[in-house]
Structure formats: C-alpha cells, structure tokens
Amino acid sequence: MTVQSRRERIHEIATNEGEVSFDDLAAEFGVSLMTVRRDVEYLERKGVMRKVLGGAIAIKGTSVEPSFATRSADHSRSKELIAQATVELLEARETVLIDSGSTALAVARQIRGKDLKLTVLTPSLLVALELVDEPDTTVIVTGGVVRPGELSLIGGQPEAVFSQYNCDTYVMGVAGLDADRGATDYHLLEGSVKKAAIECSERVICVADSEKMGKVRLVTVTALKDISIIVTDSPVDDPTVQAAQAQGVQVVTVGSDVAPNPPMEGK
Amino acid sequence: MTVQSRRERIHEIATNEGEVSFDDLAAEFGVSLMTVRRDVEYLERKGVMRKVLGGAIAIKGTSVEPSFATRSADHSRSKELIAQATVELLEARETVLIDSGSTALAVARQIRGKDLKLTVLTPSLLVALELVDEPDTTVIVTGGVVRPGELSLIGGQPEAVFSQYNCDTYVMGVAGLDADRGATDYHLLEGSVKKAAIECSERVICVADSEKMGKVRLVTVTALKDISIIVTDSPVDDPTVQAAQAQGVQVVTVGSDVAPNPPMEGK
DNA sequence: CCATTCATGTGAAATTCTCACAGGCTCGGA
DNA sequence: TCCGAGCCTGTGAGAATTTCACATGAATGG
Numbered sequence: 001m002t003v004q005s006r007r008e009r010i011h012e013i014a015t016n017e018g019e020v021s022f023d024d025l026a027a028e029f030g031v032s033l034m035t036v037r038r039d040v041e042y043l044e045r046k047g048v049m050r051k052v053l054g055g056a057i058a059i060k061g062t063s064v065e066p067s068f069a070t071r072s073a074d075h076s077r078s079k080e081l082i083a084q085a086t087v088e089l090l091e092a093r094e095t096v097l098i099d100s101g102s103t104a105l106a107v108a109r110q111i112r113g114k115d116l117k118l119t120v121l122t123p124s125l126l127v128a129l130e131l132v133d134e135p136d137t138t139v140i141v142t143g144g145v146v147r148p149g150e151l152s153l154i155g156g157q158p159e160a161v162f163s164q165y166n167c168d169t170y171v172m173g174v175a176g177l178d179a180d181r182g183a184t185d186y187h188l189l190e191g192s193v194k195k196a197a198i199e200c201s202e203r204v205i206c207v208a209d210s211e212k213m214g215k216v217r218l219v220t221v222t223a224l225k226d227i228s229i230i231v232t233d234s235p236v237d238d239p240t241v242q243a244a245q246a247q248g249v250q251v252v253t254v255g256s257d258v259a260p261n262p263p264m265e266g267k
Numbered sequence: 268m269t270v271q272s273r274r275e276r277i278h279e280i281a282t283n284e285g286e287v288s289f290d291d292l293a294a295e296f297g298v299s300l301m302t303v304r305r306d307v308e309y310l311e312r313k314g315v316m317r318k319v320l321g322g323a324i325a326i327k328g329t330s331v332e333p334s335f336a337t338r339s340a341d342h343s344r345s346k347e348l349i350a351q352a353t354v355e356l357l358e359a360r361e362t363v364l365i366d367s368g369s370t371a372l373a374v375a376r377q378i379r380g381k382d383l384k385l386t387v388l389t390p391s392l393l394v395a396l397e398l399v400d401e402p403d404t405t406v407i408v409t410g411g412v413v414r415p416g417e418l419s420l421i422g423g424q425p426e427a428v429f430s431q432y433n434c435d436t437y438v439m440g441v442a443g444l445d446a447d448r449g450a451t452d453y454h455l456l457e458g459s460v461k462k463a464a465i466e467c468s469e470r471v472i473c474v475a476d477s478e479k480m481g482k483v484r485l486v487t488v489t490a491l492k493d494i495s496i497i498v499t500d501s502p503v504d505d506p507t508v509q510a511a512q513a514q515g516v517q518v519v520t521v522g523s524d525v526a527p528n529p530p531m532e533g534k
Numbered sequence: 535c536c537a538t539t540c541a542t543g544t545g546a547a548a549t550t551c552t553c554a555c556a557g558g559c560t561c562g563g564a
Numbered sequence: 565t566c567c568g569a570g571c572c573t574g575t576g577a578g579a580a581t582t583t584c585a586c587a588t589g590a591a592t593g594g
Contacts, residue, residue, distance in 0.1 A: 003541065022581090032543050037582080052319050053551070054581070125392060125399075125408075132392075132415050141392075141420065143410030143428050148399055153408065156428070161410050270572070289550090299574050304551080320582070321550070 001029070007039050011048055014058035021055035045135040046113065078209050078233040079103050081254040083110040086171060086207055086231045089252070093117050094168040097197050100124035100152030100190070101173030103207045111137075121165055123158060123193050125151040140165070142193070154189035162200035170201035172227075176215030177208045179243035182224050184217035191219035203228045210234040213241070224249055268296065274306045278315055281325040283442065283453055288322035345476050345500040346370050348521040350377040353438060353474055353498045356519070360384050361435040364464050367391035367419030367457070368440030370474045378404075388432055390425060390460050392418040407432065409460070421456035429467035437468035439494075443482030444475045446510030449491050451484035458486035470495045477501040480508070491516055 001009075006029055013028075014020045025036040040056045043049040049056050083106035090096060090111075096118050098104050108130040111118065117136040122128055128141045144156030172194060176184040183206060185191045198204055198221070206227045213234050225247040233254050234241050241251050273296055280295075281287045292303040307323045310316040316323050350373035357363060357378075363385050365371050375397040378385065384403040389395055395408045411423030439461060443451040450473060452458045465471055465488070473494045480501050492514040500522040501508050512518055 033581095034544080035542060038541085050317075050319065050324065051582095052317060057317065125395065128392065128413055129396075129418075132413055132418060139413040140423075141408065141410055141413060143408055143420075143423060146395055146399055146406040146408060151396075151399060153410075155407075156410060157424075161423070300550095301575080302573060305572085318551095 003039075006031075007043060010036065010039055010056075011043055011058065014049055014056055019052070019055055019057045023054075025055075042115075045115070047133055047135055078254075079106040080110075082207050082209060082231050082233055083107040085252050085254045086205055087111055087114060087116075089205060089229065089231070090116060090118070090169060093119075095119040095121065095165050097162060097167045097170040097201055098122045098124065098127045099171055099173040099194065099197070100127065103209060104171055104173040105130065107171050107207060119165065121162060121167060123153040123197075125153070147187075147190075152190065152193075154187070154193060158193045159196040159200065162196055167197075167201040169203045169205060170197045172197065172204055172206045172221075174206060174208050174212055174221065176217040177206070177212045177224075177230075177240055177244075178214055178216045179224065179240050181216045181220060183221040183227065184215075185219045185221055186217050188219055191221050194221045198222050198226060205229045205231060207231050208234075210238070213238050270306075273298075274310060277303065277306055277323075278310055278325065281316055281323055286319070286322055286324045290321070292322075345522055346373040347377075349474050349476060349498050349500055350374040352519050352521045353472060354378055354381060354383075356472060356496065356498075357383060357385070357436060360386075362386040362388065362432050364429060364434045364437040364468055365389045365391065365394045366438055366440040366461065366464070367394065368442075370476060371438055371440040372397065374438050374474060386432065388429060388434060390420040390464075392420070414454070414457070419457065419460075421454070421460060425460045426463040426466065429463055434464075434468040436470045436472060437464045439464065439471055439473045439488075441473060441475050441479055441488065443484040444473070444479045444491075444497070444507055444511075445481055445483045446491065446507050448483045448487060450488040450494065451482075452486045452488055453484050455486055458488050461488045465489050465493060472496045472498060474498050475501075477505070480505050 010020070010025060022033055022036050022040070026033045029036065040049055040051055044051055047059065049058055079102060082103060086107050087110040098108055098120055100123055105124065105126050108127040111131060112134055115136070119138045119140070120127070120131055121140045121142065123142045123144065125141070125146065128139050131137055131139050140161070142153050142156055142158045142161045144153035144158070147154055172183070174183040175186050178184065185194060204227050206229070208230060210233050213232070224244050227244070227249050229250045229252060230241070230244055231252045231254065232241065236253055241253070245251050277287070277292060289300055289303050289307070293300045296303065307316055307318055311318055315326055317326055346369060349370060353374050354377040361383070365375055365387055367390055372391065372393050375394040378398060379401055382403070386405045386407070387394070387398055388407045388409065390409045390411065392408070392413065395406050398404055398406050407428070409420050409423055409425045409428045411420035411425070414421050439450070441450040442453050445451065452461060471494050473496070475497060477500050480499070491511050494511070494516050496517045496519060497508070497511055498519045498521065499508065501520065503520055508518055
C-alpha cells in the first residue's frame with residue numbers, strides 16, 4: 001500500500017464513518033500513530049479533513065463541487081496533457097504568473113492537489129477561483145476591468161502588481177504562434193498585460209496547442225526567442241516548433257507518441 | 268451577559284472566523300477555560316459546533332466551507348429585502364463600490380436585470396462574478412490577495428483603484444454596528460479596504476441586518492456619523508438605529524415591523 | 535556511488551482534556 | 565426568613581493527546 005492510497009483510504013473512511021480515531025487508523029493500516037497523524041495533517045492541509053481530539057472528521061461538501069470554473073471551460077484532452085507537462089516544469093514554492101485563457105486555466109486545474117505551495121498571480125478570475133481553496137497557496141489577482149467573455153482582467157496596473165512579487169515563471173497562453181511574428185493575441189489590452197508579465201518574469205513558459213501554430217493575430221506580444229519553453233501537442237516537425245528550436249527555445253511536446261503516463265501508481 | 272447569549276456569541280464567532288480557541292474565548296468573555304469548554308460542549312451536542320485541539324470550529328459555518336457555498340446558502344429573506352431597498356437608492360449610470368460579504372453580495376444579485384448601467388468596483392470576486400454578464404455594466408475588481416473563505420481581495424492598492432474612478436456610492440457591509448464604536452469588522456486588512464472605500468466615495472450606504480446591531484468587532488472601520496444611509500431590517504426602536512438617527516444618519520428599515528421576537532426554544 | 539529527499543518510528547516534553555469536588559447564585563416553597 | 569434543589573462556575577490533579585526533535589531505511593537523482 002502506497003502513501004497516496006493510504007491517504008485516500010483514510011479520507012474515504014472518514015467520509016463514510018463521519019469520524020475516525022487515530023488509534024483505529026493506525027491499527028487498520030499497521031502503521032504507527034505518528035504516521036496516520038501525519039497523513040491526516042496532509043489531508044487537513046488539502047482542506048478535506050479536520051483533526052479533532054483523538055481523531056479526525058471529514059469536511060462535508062468538499063467533493064461535490066469541482067468549482068464552477070471547471071464547468072464552463074472546455075476539457076480538451078490535448079490541453080490537459082499540455083497542462084500536465086507544464087506543471088511538471090514548476091518547482092515548489094515558486095511564484096508563478098498564470099495567464100488568462102483556456103489553456104492556462106487547464107494548467108491551474110492541474111496544480112490543484114499537487115501541494116506545490118505556490119504563490120500565484122493571475123489576471124484571470126477563473127484561474128483565481130480554481131486555486132482559491134488550494135492549501136498553502138496564495139492567490140493574487142491583478143486589478144482591472146473584467147472582460148466579460150474571458151473573465152480576464154485588463155487595464156489596472158499589471159506591471160506594478162507583477163513586479164512587486166518577483167515572478168519566477170510566467171505561464172503564458174497565446175492566440176497565435178508564428179515563426180516570424182512570434183506570439184500574438186486578439187485583444188489590445190490583453191496584449192499589454194502579457195507584455196508586462198513577460199517583463200516581470202524570469203522564465204516564460206508558453207502553452208499552445210497545435211491549433212495556435214502558424215497563426216498570426218492582431219497584437220504582437222513577443223518574439224519567439226523571448227520564450228523560454230514552449231509546451232505543445234504539435235508534432236516535432238511542425239514548422240513553428242522547428243523555428244522556435246532553431247532560435248534556442250526549449251520545446252516540450254506531449255500527446256501522440258509520448259504518453260507513458262502512470263498517473264496513479266498501480267502498486 | 269447571560270449564559271445563553273454567551274453561547275450564541277461563541278457560535279457566531281466560530282461561524283464567522285471558522286475557528287476559535289478556548290483561550291481566546293475565555294479571555295474574551297472573562298470566564299475560565301472550563302466554562303467555555305462546557306459551552307462548546309453544549310453547542311457540540313446541539314450539533315452546530317465541533318471541538319478540535321485547543322478550540323472549536325463551526326460545523327456548517329460559511330467560512331470553513333469552500334467558497335461557493337455562498338452561492339446556494341445564505342439566501343436569507345432579510346438580506347434580500349435589505350438588498351432590494353438598497354438597489355432602489357441607486358441611480359442609473361452611477362459608479363458604485365460594492366463591498367465583500369454576504370449582504371453586499373445580495374445587493375449585487377438584486378442589481379441584475381435592472382438595467383442600471385452601473386460601473387461597479389468591488390473587492391469581492393463573488394460580486395464581480397455576479398455582475399460580469401450584466402449588459403451595459405462595467406465591473407472593475409481591485410487587485411490583491413484572495414482571502415479564501417470570503418473570496419474578497421485584501422492588500423493591493425484599493426485606494427488607488429477607488430480614487431481613480433470617482434465613486435458615487437459605497438455599499439458597505441459590516442460585521443458589527445454599534446452606537447459608540449461605529450462600524451466594525453473582524454479582519455484587519457478587510458477593514459483597511461473599507462476605510463479606503465469610504466474615503467473615495469460620495470455616499471456611504473451601510474447594509475446591516477439586525478444580527479449586526481449593537482455588535483462590536485475587532486477593527487473599527489468608521490464612526491456612525493460618517494455613514495450616509497443605513498439599510499436594515501432592525502425595528503426602528505433598536506438602540507443602535509436610534510443612535511444613528513440622532514447623529515443625522517438616514518435609516519431605511521425594511522421587512523415587517525412585526526415579529527420582533529420569534530420565540531426561542533426552551534428557557 | 536554518494537548526496538538528497540521522503541516516509542516512517544520512537545520517546546520525552548509540553549499541551550490539552552477530563553473528571554470530581556466545592557462554592558456561589560437564583561428560585562420557590564415551607 | 566430559611567432551606568434545599570438546580571444550575572453555573574472555578575480549581576486542581578491525573579490522564580490522554582499532541583508536538584517536537586532525532587534516527588533509520590528506502591527511494592531518487594545526479
């Protein structure tokens with residue numbers, strides 16, 4: 001039995017029984033009191049349980065709502081794969097700037113439950129909502145006018161906010177990515193926010209599904225060479241990908257050929 | 268202070284704060300540890316609280332539950348009435364600052380569909396979400412750190428944002444309203460945001476259900492006399508209401524002036 | 535192959551909880 | 565007025581729980 005599965009089981013028991021004692025759990029799993037205690041502590045930080053004297057109880061109502069952010073957006077498989085790969089590039093305790101847009105939102109979703117203890121800055125209300133309840137995670141939103149469709153924030157003083165926090169990584173979404181024209185976007189003010197984000201970040205990870213490759217949109221955000229890493233599901237022989245690599249950009253490809261993902265340890 | 272009221276108050280504090288420590292409670296009420304311990308034991312038997320190590324938590328309190336409970340829960344009739352009356356005080360095309368908190372959120376809900384063409388500033392993500400899709404309405408959120416339970420934004424530069432927009436009306440929620448101590452709140456930074464909002468607004472409308480009357484919380488936000496209008500469901504002979512009127516504050520009361528004392532169970 | 539990290543166990547110190555007892559208070563009835 | 569019942573309250577000691585620091589072994593990653 002792995003650590004992970006034991007913790008899941010503890011949560012399950014607590015949910016069913018309502019309450020569990022540390023003694024019982026220790027006996028049940030054949031581990032020490034200290035171990036189950038630490039397990040419960042972990043689950044408590046995840047927000048699903050709560051310690052009481054001598055044991056723990058399950059927090060009700062947690063598992064029902066996947067947050068309504070999750071409802072609206074699309075769940076494309078490729079975005080999910082891109083998001084998974086992107087999260088693996090993050091380190092614990094980083095300060096991460098997460099963009100608006102569906103792909104960046106997918107990244108936020110993957111961050112959930114990973115216990116990365118991040119500080120997250122975002123101009124997206126959906127990203128913020130997705131991570132609000134994450135334990136040990138601080139969520140900071142930039143101020144500004146809410147753009148109805150996207151629920152992204154434009155205007156305000158993004159530069160001021162971003163620079164205040166020494167951002168390590170910027171997870172950037174784009175509307176188009178082209179060999180010559182670089183990263184581009186539809187909306188003028190969105191573009192300004194992205195530019196400010198790039199300015200303030202050590203590392204720029206661009207998440208872009210194959211849909212975006214070779215497309216040029218209204219506003220130029222940045223040149224390819226200013227991107228640190230591109231995560232995409234495009235094939236490695238895509239001309240835009242090739243161009244990016246030629247300019248020294250690291251490219252991570254996911255999907256089709258590479259997918260040896262054991263998401264849960266099957267023991 | 269009677270035993271009964273102390274216990275009610277303990278429950279109330281726990282509901283608002285999410286968690287309370289026995290030490291704090293004992294100090295707060297000037298009684299021994301054993302006494303608060305027994306109070307909590309009583310409340311635990313009633314099923315509304317739960318003891319944890321060193322303190323207690325509210326069982327179905329709003330703040331322990333993940334955020335969106337606010338959406339379904341807390342649709343109290345009195346808050347709705349207060350909100351309706353408040354919206355009637357607003358004029359079309361105003362710039363309105365709407366607070367965080369459940370009562371202010373109720374106001375945002377009432378604004379929907381009214382075609383008021385407002386510009387709304389808010390430090391509450393829930394208020395923002397409520398009004399995003401409203402036509403001819405601009406929603407601006409202040410930046411800052413997201414406070415998990417409330418989904419309110421603290422820190423950031425609220426003053427800068429508020430003053431930038433020439434706010435006409437501030438719809439303020441409070442945790443307590445008292446004749447001597449004025450409007451008070453639980454949270455320090457939350458209080459700072461409110462102070463900034465008052466500074467930047469022409470008119471301050473305070474929405475406060477009868478629950479808040481006569482209560483004093485941790486942080487003083489402002490004196491009664493600096494409030495323009497109070498909208499409440501308290502009876503007109505409530506001492507705090509009287510005091511406010513004596514200080515020149517306009518008071519709007521809603522709801523049936525009947526049913527001032529719904530019989531409590533036992534005792 | 536070694537340095538790091540993580541999961542785990544152990545025991546003692548510190549904190550918290552429980553329990554029983556006693557004083558003080560109010561409220562009726564004698 | 566006096567008395568007893570019922571409740572609320574405070575105190576202290578013993579019991580239980582929790583926390584903390586440290587040590588071990590396994591897994592991980594250069």
